[in-house]
Amino acid sequence: MAAIDTSLAPPTTDANLRRRRLATHLGIFLALMLTWETAARLGWTNPLFMPQPSQILNSFWVIFVGTGNVWRHLYVTLTEVFAGFIAGSVLGVGLAIIVGLNPLVRRFLQPYVIVLEATPRIAVAPLIIAALGFGFQSKIAIVMLVCFFAPFVNTLAGMLSVNRDGIELFRSIGASKWQTFRKLMLPEALPTVMAGLRLAMASALSGALVAEFISANEGMMVLIDRYTGSLNMPSAFASLLTLTALGFLIFKGMELLDEFIVFWRHESRLAAASRKRARAWEAAR
Amino acid sequence: MTSSDRILHVVLRALPHLAIFTAVILLWELAVTRAWVDPFLIPPPSRVSASFLRLYVTEGTIWWHLFVTMLEAVIGFLIGASAGIALAVASSVHEGFRRYVSPYAVVLNVTPGLALTPLVIAWFGFDWGSKIALAAIICFFPIFVNTLAGLTRRDADREELFASLGAGPADLFWKLRVPAALPLAFAGLKIGMTTALIGAVVAEFAQATEGVGILLQRYSFVLDMATAVAVLLTMSLMGLTLYTLMEILDDRLVFWRRDAGLARASEHRRRAWVRDGHVPNEGTAVLNTNATGGHKT
Numbered sequence: 001m002a003a004i005d006t007s008l009a010p011p012t013t014d015a016n017l018r019r020r021r022l023a024t025h026l027g028i029f030l031a032l033m034l035t036w037e038t039a040a041r042l043g044w045t046n047p048l049f050m051p052q053p054s055q056i057l058n059s060f061w062v063i064f065v066g067t068g069n070v071w072r073h074l075y076v077t078l079t080e081v082f083a084g085f086i087a088g089s090v091l092g093v094g095l096a097i098i099v100g101l102n103p104l105v106r107r108f109l110q111p112y113v114i115v116l117e118a119t120p121r122i123a124v125a126p127l128i129i130a131a132l133g134f135g136f137q138s139k140i141a142i143v144m145l146v147c148f149f150a151p152f153v154n155t156l157a158g159m160l161s162v163n164r165d166g167i168e169l170f171r172s173i174g175a176s177k178w179q180t181f182r183k184l185m186l187p188e189a190l191p192t193v194m195a196g197l198r199l200a201m202a203s204a205l206s207g208a209l210v211a212e213f214i215s216a217n218e219g220m221m222v223l224i225d226r227y228t229g230s231l232n233m234p235s236a237f238a239s240l241l242t243l244t245a246l247g248f249l250i251f252k253g254m255e256l257l258d259e260f261i262v263f264w265r266h267e268s269r270l271a272a273a274s275r276k277r278a279r280a281w282e283a284a285r
Numbered sequence: 286m287t288s289s290d291r292i293l294h295v296v297l298r299a300l301p302h303l304a305i306f307t308a309v310i311l312l313w314e315l316a317v318t319r320a321w322v323d324p325f326l327i328p329p330p331s332r333v334s335a336s337f338l339r340l341y342v343t344e345g346t347i348w349w350h351l352f353v354t355m356l357e358a359v360i361g362f363l364i365g366a367s368a369g370i371a372l373a374v375a376s377s378v379h380e381g382f383r384r385y386v387s388p389y390a391v392v393l394n395v396t397p398g399l400a401l402t403p404l405v406i407a408w409f410g411f412d413w414g415s416k417i418a419l420a421a422i423i424c425f426f427p428i429f430v431n432t433l434a435g436l437t438r439r440d441a442d443r444e445e446l447f448a449s450l451g452a453g454p455a456d457l458f459w460k461l462r463v464p465a466a467l468p469l470a471f472a473g474l475k476i477g478m479t480t481a482l483i484g485a486v487v488a489e490f491a492q493a494t495e496g497v498g499i500l501l502q503r504y505s506f507v508l509d510m511a512t513a514v515a516v517l518l519t520m521s522l523m524g525l526t527l528y529t530l531m532e533i534l535d536d537r538l539v540f541w542r543r544d545a546g547l548a549r550a551s552e553h554r555r556r557a558w559v560r561d562g563h564v565p566n567e568g569t570a571v572l573n574t575n576a577t578g579g580h581k582t
Contacts, residue, residue, distance in 0.1 A: 020382065023390065025385065049407065108302065111302060115525070116521075116560070119481050119517065120486055120520055122483055123400070123517060123520050124517065126501055126505040127505050127514070127517060129505070129515070130505035130508055131326045131327075131510070204398075204400045206397045209397055209399055209400050210487055210490070213490065214401075214502070220400070221400060224400060224403055225403045228403035228407050233404075237404075242400070243396060244392060244395055247395035247396055251395050252394075
């Protein structure tokens with residue numbers, strides 16, 4: 001599984017230029033919205049399929065404040081996402097560590113991992129719902145399954161890519177197996193593990209949504225499905241955009257976590273960490 | 286090593302894998318027949334293989350569904366990939382375009398694409414169209430981002446070499462940027478291919494009359510778990526097939542990553558050069574004396 005580079009445009013440092021660019025961005029966005037709005041008002045687009053921005057904004061107000069019905073569904077979906085993610089990734093990373101430390105197990109497990117990798121994971125959803133029922137557990141189980149593979153595969157890959165020379169060195173200075181794991185393999189594997197966790201988190205939301213879609217009475221996907229079913233398109237769009245915001249928050253959250261855990265891969269965090277250590281040394285002496 | 290030796294070697298290597306596989310299957314069968322696990326929830330391998338036989342041979346119901354889903358996924362992939370590659374090329378050529386398009390691409394990326402399913406069905410109807418559209422939408426982003434990342438990767442030395450040889454923008458693009466972008470672009474295409482399959486299957490879960498997605502849902506809703514598992518394994522097979530096809534294409538197009546491929550390609554080019562009379566044939570002779578020189582002395 002290849003990591004995806006999501007940095008699309010390099011940031012600039014010039015404040016003036018940045019302000020000007022931001023203004024252009026806003027201008028383009030507003031122009032787009034205005035065109036959309038006028039097109040809908042003039043009847044060029046079918047409002048049933050493409051609701052106009054003003055209606056979507058109005059629906060935002062309705063579902064968040066007016067009736068406030070979105071909160072309950074948001075809560076349900078988030079619970080499924082986080083419970084499933086934590087269970088799945090802990091299982092994935094844990095199992096990969098056990099497997100990664102044992103070359104024999106590794107060799108014989110590989111074909112199965114490849115087959116599981118190729119299976120569209122979300123496709124297991126109907127089976128799990130049939131097995132575990134229509135309730136909460138089946139959704140968490142689906143998210144768990146979806147979140148299991150990326151951390152598992154990446155942790156395994158990370159453990160396998162540990163430098164041979166490093167292991168040689170650790171052995172020659174008489175490090176124990178635990179020390180080799182803790183001080184060599186873990187730090188070397190962590191960036192890959194984190195990449196796996198980020199992938200898992202990204203798919204966790206989709207997993208929960210698909211599970212809800214197949215069968216549920218609450219959750220964001222149920223909400224969207226209901227609004228679409230009753231052709232209340234503005235509200236469906238507002239719910240969808242809520243998911244966009246949620247996806248963005250999750251993405252940013254995982255990025256922060258990445259900076260915190262794999263701090264040596266980020267310049268500023270590395271500098272902060274080494275300053276802290278330097279101070280601790282000074283204090284100790 | 287003779288060929289019979291090689292076959293023996295392969296068999297010997299495969300033997301433990303086969304043994305473990307058989308043991309796992311036997312244990313599973315035993316667990317179900319002894320009722321250690323609920324046979325209703327986890328069907329025994331014997332019943333799964335019976336379902337396979339029924340789906341593929343005696344009733345042959347799966348072929349049409351298989352074909353439909355494959356077609357949906359592949360057409361969706363082609364549309365999503367064309368859009369992704371086109372936008373990536375446009376973004377790499379024009380910096381302003383990239384800057385003002387990228388925020389929307391990011392928004393599209395953080396939106397869980399599968400959440401669009403009900404809307405896509407409302408837009409494109411209950412037929413194949415909605416499945417193709419969902420597959421195209423969700424496979425777009427990985428392809429776009431990876432192609433763009435590949436195209437914008439700059440190697441100063443190579444750029445300078447191209448400039449010093451007087452290469453125009455077209456040469457620079459086709460002979461430097463595109464080949465340099467291919468490995469990353471293919472990584473994106475491979476991810477996109479499996480994502481497109483997921484898109485098609487999920488759209489079928491929602492609303493469909495044909496396709497493996499609806500087949501899986503039907504069998505699990507009537508609690509025929511053995512057949513449902515057989516359909517699921519079919520999906521794995523489809524995923525594997527599509528992925529392998531992309532891998533082969535990758536191997537063909539990005540031949541220089543593999544030593545054997547590189548050697549074959551350069552041999553091919555050398556022959557073409559000699560044939561066209563660019564190089565006198567002594568070139569080979571010189572090479573040959575060099576290669577055999579060691580034996581003479």
